[in-house]
Amino acid sequence: MSAANGGPAVEIDAAGPAAPPRQNGELVFEAPWQGRAFGLCIAVLEREGLAWADFRAHLVTAIARLPEATYYEHFVAALADLLVERGLVERDAAEPA
Secondary structure, eight states: OBOTTSSBSSOOOSSSTTSOOEETTEEOOSSHHHHHHHHHHHHHHHHHTOOHHHHHHHHHHHHHHOTTSOHHHHHHHHHHHHHHHTTSSOHHHHSOO
16 A cells, blocks of 8 residues: 555644654654665564554554654654554564564
């Protein structure tokens, strides 16, 4: 499921603490794994018929729970929580090795 312009069908936040980093309106990834994590998240949301708001709730919780982490470390923790909540992975599989 993609938008007509080829972008994701999921509308993401443009501002606020849960909004992905942007520069000149474009998403910014400092490392390849960040872009892959973002793409995986969008794919899961689309596959599960979820909105960004469903993920954002987990992201806000991760930001509060892990104040010293970077945005994409929060992002991966939130994605893991969403995957476990949806029954797509077991909790031990979602934890870092």
